[in-house]
Amino acid sequence: MTPVAVHDATSSPTNPEHLQVALQPGLQPVVVTLTGRDRPGVTAAFFRVLSAHGVQLLDVEQSQFRGYLSLAAYVGVEADRLERMREGLTDTLKGHGQTVTVERVEGVPQSRSRSTHVIVVLGAPVNANDVSAIGQTLANYGANIDRIRGIADYPITGLELAVTVADAEPGGGKPLRKALAALTTELGVDIAIERAGLLRRSKRLVCFDCDSTLITGEVIEMLAAHAGKEAEVAEVTERAMRGELDFEESLRERVAALAGLDASVIDAVAADIELTPGARTTIRTLRKMGYRTAVVSGGFIQVLEDLADDLELDYVRANTLEIVDGKLTGRVIGQVVDRAAKAEFLREFAEDSGLQMYQTVAVGDGANDIDMLSAAGLGIAFNAKPALREVADTSVNHPFLDEVLHILGIPRSEIDDSDLEDGTFHRVPLTPAATTGAVSL
Structure with missing residues (x-):
């Protein structure tokens, strides 16, 4: 516990001799602490004794941890009443199972810490x-x-x-x-x-990459499985994610392998998509708190649009597969969602939402996300390739997307309380396999 201090307009906050404690004249600054099992009436008894001795309150902090109470007060008390106050606190709170300490503050006290x-x-x-x-x-x-x-x-x-x-x-x-x-x-x-x-708490837009971030797999590889080209496409994908290939060239090369597939495979792949553990909880919680949410994908809009509707995302951008006479042509049409485009879409979403870029968060896993994470106010690399981890503000290396919520300072207790209130609370029992991602939340 640290005391409150004030300084006048001409004093320097870094020069202790100019600090003046906001005590009434004639009072001795004292820090009083109380610890013990939490039970009803303890706090009331504590302040009742202080009140009886005409104490001035300057700062108070109380916390409860796993059934134990910690209470501290920075106070001013007349010097000739200090010992009687100490005895009164000790005698009164002993009956509540509490331990009390009373210590004089010598010299110029520090102000309450302002963490950087x-x-x-x-x-x-x-x-x-x-x-x-x-x-x-x-x-x-x-x-x-x-x-x-x-x-x-x-x-x-x-x-x-x-x-x-x-x-x-x-x-x-x-x-x-x-x-x-x-x-x-x-x-x-x-x-x-x-x-x-306040800047940390000003975030209001979170933009996710899709493949291996919002969902567990790679959509193009799922499509390739229907064409019997899994190994060929997976090898090109891996090289692109490592930053060894230009994304647009690699995309067109992989999509070419899909030529001739019946368009019905799109629905089949969409039905097989699995969300990353914690994804639904993360999106639901962000929406409750007034965040805008988005997904920008190097995958395909025809596969993702139903998922985006289900999650109630505010924005979704992805590539468009060309379909002629019910067959995939092996080409994409329109703008390719590459590395640069992802960053531009993030800026577009921020502007549309009336936000500054420092209020944005981007989450991704590959080299194609580098520009987007670099442009965002906070860039989070999610189980990412080395090329992305090097430029990200922070990295997440566990398979749970709700880590993003905790990085933003949102505690699990508040998430659970909200879910209990609206009937969406659900916890999947965790097993050793869960830590490798084999669980869907």
Whole structure:
């Protein structure tokens, strides 16, 4: 617990000798803390004793954790009443099973910490060793952990750390970001770091890539299976996703292999599409919160339009297969949704929604998503190829799309409470196979 402090318009907030504590004259600044099992009446008793001693409240923080209560108050009290207040608190709250400490504040007290960044840690599981390593890395770069809270217990464990970085200027935290990115691989947990404050909470549009992001498979490979060209198409797809081929050329080469297929295979493939675990929960939650949602795909609009309607996405863009006399011609028509087009569509969606680009989030997995993630206010690489991870703001390496919600600071408890209220709550029992994506939520 840290106290409230004020300064006049001419003082410097970084110069402690100019800070003036907002205490009434003649009062001694004191920090009072209380811990114990939570039960009704504890908080009322605590403040009843403080009231009896004419205490001035300057700052209060209370939390309940797994049945245990923690309450702290920064107060002003007359010096000759301090010991009687201490005795009154101890005697009164002993009957409630609480432990009380009262400490004088010496010198100029610090103001309540204003964290510069937020770090989200996601894993299955998260171990004490993970937090220890992250904490040590932060300390090595002069960063301090101000607060920690749990934000997820399903399908992964999630922790949110509010931290103060020594060099909080734009670009100043790059060495720390690089060190945390290295820890992600070393520890096997996902670590995302963002600047704290209103900008983090201003995101209002989330745009997803489709194949291997919003859905588990690759649509063109599913179509190729009907043509008996799976291996040929898969090899070209992989080279394109690694950034080794121009996307448009690779797309046209793969689509050419589909020439002659009956158009009915489109409906068959659409019926076989499987959402990525957590996708439905993610889209539903974002919509409840007023976000716009979009999908931009290098796949095909004829396959995706029903899915987009089902999820109630605000925007959908994809390539168009040419169909003549009920057969695929092996060509695409209109603009090809390539790397550059994905970024342009994101800008189009933002403008149509009345948003700035810093209010956008892009999620993807391949080299074709590089421009889109780079243009977005927050770019998230989802189980991505190395070429994309290198430019993304953060990476997700577990097969659950609802990690995106937690990176945005949305806790699982609030998601579940909302789903319980509207009757959409559903949890699939997790098994070892679930961590590899073999579960559909």
